[in-house]
Amino acid sequence: MSQPPSPPPTADAPAVEAPPLRDPLDLGQAIPAAAPPRRRAGVMRSSMIYSGLTMVSRVLGLARDLVLSNVMGASATIAADAYNTAFAFPNLFRRIFAEGAFATAFVPAYAKALEREGEEKADELATDAMATLLFGALVVVLICEVAMPWLMFLIAPGFAKTPEKFRLAVVLTQIMMPYLPLMAIFAHLSGVLQARGRFIATAAAFSLLNICTLIPVLTQHAAVPAAFAGSLGVLAAGVAQSGLVWWGLRRSGVRILFRLPRLTPEIKQLLKLALPGTVAASATQINLFVSGVLASQVNGARTWLAYADRLYWLPLSLVGVAIGVALLPQLSRAVHAGRDAEAQDATDQAVLLSLALSLPAAAALMAMPFYLIDGLWRRGAFTLYDAHATANVLFHYGWAVPAFVLRQVLQPAFFARQDTRSPMRFSLVSVGINIVAGIGLFYLFGAPGIAAATAIAAWVNVAQMLAALGRKNLYRPTPRTLSRLVRIGLAVAILAVLLLGAQMYRPQIEAPLAFTRHAKEIGVLAVTAAAAVLYPALLLLCGGVSLAEVRGLFRRGAPAPKIEGGLDL
Numbered sequence: 427m428s429q430p431p432s433p434p435p436t437a438d439a440p441a442v443e444a445p446p447l448r449d450p451l452d453l454g455q456a457i458p459a460a461a462p463p464r465r466r467a468g469v470m471r472s473s474m475i476y477s478g479l480t481m482v483s484r485v486l487g488l489a490r491d492l493v494l495s496n497v498m499g500a501s502a503t504i505a506a507d508a509y510n511t512a513f514a515f516p517n518l519f520r521r522i523f524a525e526g527a528f529a530t531a532f533v534p535a536y537a538k539a540l541e542r543e544g545e546e547k548a549d550e551l552a553t554d555a556m557a558t559l560l561f562g563a564l565v566v567v568l569i570c571e572v573a574m575p576w577l578m579f580l581i582a583p584g585f586a587k588t589p590e591k592f593r594l595a596v597v598l599t600q601i602m603m604p605y606l607p608l609m610a611i612f613a614h615l616s617g618v619l620q621a622r623g624r625f626i627a628t629a630a631a632f633s634l635l636n637i638c639t640l641i642p643v644l645t646q647h648a649a650v651p652a653a654f655a656g657s658l659g660v661l662a663a664g665v666a667q668s669g670l671v672w673w674g675l676r677r678s679g680v681r682i683l684f685r686l687p688r689l690t691p692e693i694k695q696l697l698k699l700a701l702p703g704t705v706a707a708s709a710t711q712i713n714l715f716v717s718g719v720l721a722s723q724v725n726g727a728r729t730w731l732a733y734a735d736r737l738y739w740l741p742l743s744l745v746g747v748a749i750g751v752a753l754l755p756q757l758s759r760a761v762h763a764g765r766d767a768e769a770q771d772a773t774d775q776a777v778l779l780s781l782a783l784s785l786p787a788a789a790a791l792m793a794m795p796f797y798l799i800d801g802l803w804r805r806g807a808f809t810l811y812d813a814h815a816t817a818n819v820l821f822h823y824g825w826a827v828p829a830f831v832l833r834q835v836l837q838p839a840f841f842a843r844q845d846t847r848s849p850m851r852f853s854l855v856s857v858g859i860n861i862v863a864g865i866g867l868f869y870l871f872g873a874p875g876i877a878a879a880t881a882i883a884a885w886v887n888v889a890q891m892l893a894a895l896g897r898k899n900l901y902r903p904t905p906r907t908l909s910r911l912v913r914i915g916l917a918v919a920i921l922a923v924l925l926l927g928a929q930m931y932r933p934q935i936e937a938p939l940a941f942t943r944h945a946k947e948i949g950v951l952a953v954t955a956a957a958a959v960l961y962p963a964l965l966l967l968c969g970g971v972s973l974a975e976v977r978g979l980f981r982r983g984a985p986a987p988k989i990e991g992g993l994d995l
Contacts, residue, residue: 479629484740486636490656491736492802493643497652499807500733500816501726504591505649506807509656510732511582511718512598516605516660518715519566531700532614534844535692536621548621549681555696556614557687563610567603574600581715584722594650601657608664615671618680627674631667638663649807699846712857717876720868727873730816733803734877738791738823738830769842774907776835781911782970784831785918786961790954791824793925797932801950818874826881829888836891839901848894856887910970917964921957928953 498506532555539548570577578585578596585592616628639659646652675682687693714735721727790798796817804813840849860883867875895901903911928935935953939945965971 479626480632483629483632483636486633486640488736488740488802490636490640490643491733493640494652494656495729495733495803495808496806497643497646498649498729499809500729500812502807502809502812503649504588504594505653506729507582507585507722507726508591508595508598509653510729511585511595511722512602512653512657513660514714514718514732515570515581515599516602516609519563519606531696531841531844531846533617533621534842535696535699536618540621545680551692551696552614552618552680553682553685554688554690554693556611556682557685558689558693558697559610559614560607561687563607567606570603571600574603581719582722582728583719584724588725594653598653598657601654602660605660605664608661608668611668612664612671615668615675615682618682619671619674619678622678622680624674624678627671627677631670634666634670635660635663638666699844701846712853712860714880716857716861716864717880720864720876721873723868724873726812726815727876730812730819730873731876733799733816734820734823737798737820738787738827740787769839770901770904773835773839773901774904776838777832777903778907778910778914780831780835781828782914782965784828785914786921786957788824788827789918789922790925790957791820791827793922794929794953795820795824797929797950797953801946804946815873819877822874822877822881826877826884829881829884832888833884833891836888836895836901839895840891843900849891852887852890852894855890856883859883859886913968914965914970917961917968917970920964920968921961924960925953925957 494509495506498509500506532552536548536552536555539551574596578592578599581599582592582595585595612631616631619628639656642655642659643652646655714731717731718728721731796814799817799820800810800813803816804810837849840846860879863882864876864879867879869875871878932949936945936949939948942948962971
């Protein structure tokens with residue numbers, strides 16, 4: 427449950443900084459506190475709840491994509507590229523303007539208002555912010571609906587060579603664009619819940635998109651009708667998602683109203699912060715948009731990128747986004763309260779957890795990309811040629827995964843201090859590198875060059891953030907954290923060798939399954955499950971995690987691993 431806001435420290439009652447933890451991942455250690463102990467959830471536990479619900483959504487999303495690929499294929503029909511382009515365009519605006527700007531600028535401002543001014547003023551700020559965001563989203567939708575036949579020449583210029591594909595992409599995008607204002611409501615209300623330490627309704631709502639698109643597509647047996655069914659399902663999902671989060675907000679006692687936008691001083695300040703924050707938080711989306719423009723030149727490439735995106739976004743959403751969502755409000759409260767030790771500890775936790783979970787995913791994507799794509803996707807209209815092409819893209823996205831995740835974890839260190847300009851500068855550099863490298867590598871290597879350029883740009887962005895945080899003395903990994911990272915890296919290296927062996931000896935793995943028509947599907951799932959069981963053992967063996975920490979994480983009623991002031995669930 428939400429805690430009442432704490433008054434700022436005064437001269438008579440100075441703030442007391444809690445002692446730092448002995449180890450960022452010491453989950454079984456109780457935290458001494460002057461006040462009566464309260465059960466608080468730290469970054470790790472909050473992230474696990476968010477990630478668990480997100481996992482359900484990602485599994486449903488995988489099922490949706492498997493059904494779509496079976497009906498629409500990739501290079502064999504016009505529907506696949508058109509649908510994936512249409513689906514990506516409103517999502518681009520959603521992540522840039524709805525999630526990007528207001529997840530980075532609004533959440534810290536709302537958390538600050540809760541801390542210093544109380545719930546009533548904070549909810550008034552949220553009401554005005556939602557009115558402004560919704561108005562902007564509606565303007566964008568109206569412009570795009572009218573101008574889409576011309577905008578498509580910018581979004582996917584290569585489609586112009588196939589008029590049927592071009593026209594289908596235009597119509598499908600026009601159908602899906604109203605998803606944007608619905609997602610503006612969803613993203614904004616989710617930010618309110620995040621600032622109050624509530625994550626369940628938001629994470630549960632993610633599954634609705636996949637359910638609402640999967641069900642209508644299941645009834646279709648031809649490519650173009652399936653594309654239309656999926657597009658209409660996206661609209662239904664927007665209504666369901668925003669409705670669920672609104673219900674969760676009411677259940678939490680938050681009072682946010684619909685009203686006409688007002689440019690109050692607080693909203694002007696929020697917009698001032700949101701403009702650079704929009705760019706900073708959307709570097710990945712801008713890079714993917716550039717990738718889509720290049721991919722439209724090759725038949726099927728837009729779909730190869732989309733299905734490779736599905737696999738690399740799995741660890742990114744489960745780990746990076748989840749930790750970033752849990753970390754930002756906690757860091758904001760710690761920074762505004764002057765608890766530097768808590769901010770350092772929370773960021774150390776987030777870095778360790780994100781790499782411990784994302785590095786094995788990167789190892790799998792790089793060691794056996796064709797095994798994954800062929801086992802999961804090759805059927806129906808999705809051919810062996812498509813599987814090889816998608817696997818080549820997936821390999822390069824694999825070595826980008828840790829960078830994507832670290833970017834989500836490091837950005838809150840800036841946003842919590844309401845510094846949106848520094849990440850904006852870094853993102854602009856990243857976008858520039860992606861454009862230049864993407865064009866060069868695309869004409870040298872085709873679609874895999876697009877993925878490689880995206881990976882290079884992501885790592886440059888992370889390097890800039892780490893350098894800036896260290897230079898400003900805002901965050902440096904502790905020696906204990908660095909030691910842990912080395913041990914985690916050793917466990918991941920062993921896992922990568924074993925997964926590479928699994929791809930090399932794939933026929934022997936599938937031979938006992940020859941009696942079934944689904945030998946390749948069962949084989950890849952068995953290897954993935956075995957890796958999921960083996961990796962924790964390797965972590966224990968290499969010292970990346972201890973038995974005490976594992977027991978502390980899963981012990982019922984165990985104290986949460988955070989200093990006083992962590993997140994409420």
